[in-house]
């Protein structure tokens with residue numbers, strides 16, 4: 183997105199500079215031309231000019247509408263990831279960035295990604311508001327406790343790039359920095375496997391957690407089970423006892439684990455205990471990865487076809 187963002191900025195800068203120079207030149211020129219030459223000289227004020235008023239209203243209007251339309255397009259593209267992305271998970275914490283790959287790799291203050299692949303980051307915070315900022319990719323997104331925010335980018339050149347926290351978050355805010363390593367796809371695959379590779383993928387680790395917390399004793403496919411069957415639930419509409427329908431996305435699943443009585447599924451009693459305080463944000467992400475895997479949605483969702491909706 184860097185070129186699109188920069189072009190907009192250049193346009194903005196050019197227009198602004200033009201008027202800056204024009205206005206200051208005219209101030210200077212008029213000051214000289216219309217200076218008072220003698221004590222008896224009296225100014226003859228202009229009383230009004232409709233033509234002039236219309237002109238200097240319509241030209242700026244036209245220019246700012248271009249800026250608005252163009253800016254909205256760039257903003258929208260920055261907010262809309264392509265359908266097929268590699269999904270990575272970021273947890274901000276005083277004062278570090280923790281990143282999980284679906285294959286199970288975990289890193290701190292480092293992010294390894296393949297070049298030429300759209301990457302979507304799903305982010306949350308363990309404590310206060312942070313902001314994930316990679317200037318080279320022109321992305322900056324708040325990382326907020328209690329909810330998921332997303333950002334996406336497609337790195338076009340291998341290399342090492344700065345990663346910053348751009349929201350003051352306490353004593354060591356200025357040290358909450360890291361690096362993004364953009365690698366050739368085969369290098370990235372080699373990095374993922376490493377010497378031995380991670381023992382468990384995110385979904386597998388989530389599955390273990392699911393059993394350890396005994397979630398499976400209530401959430402089973404058997405009839406008469408105390409909790410709804412979670413297989414195939416991800417991304418699907420769920421009917422609630424209140425008559426409403428919600429989509430079982432990450433936010434809904436997270437809320438249901440931490441605050442089970444907030445949205446009770448129709449046909450079930452509010453008997454689930456809360457897991458607030460028992461799970462950190464990384465474990466929540468793994469549990470959700472497991473529930474997603476029950477719908478047959480495997481990660482990474484690396485794109486296979488040419489992207490369509492992000493071409494400029």
Ligand code: CUA
Pocket residue numbers: 274277311312313347348349350351352355356358
């Ligand atoms: Cu985290 Cu500033």
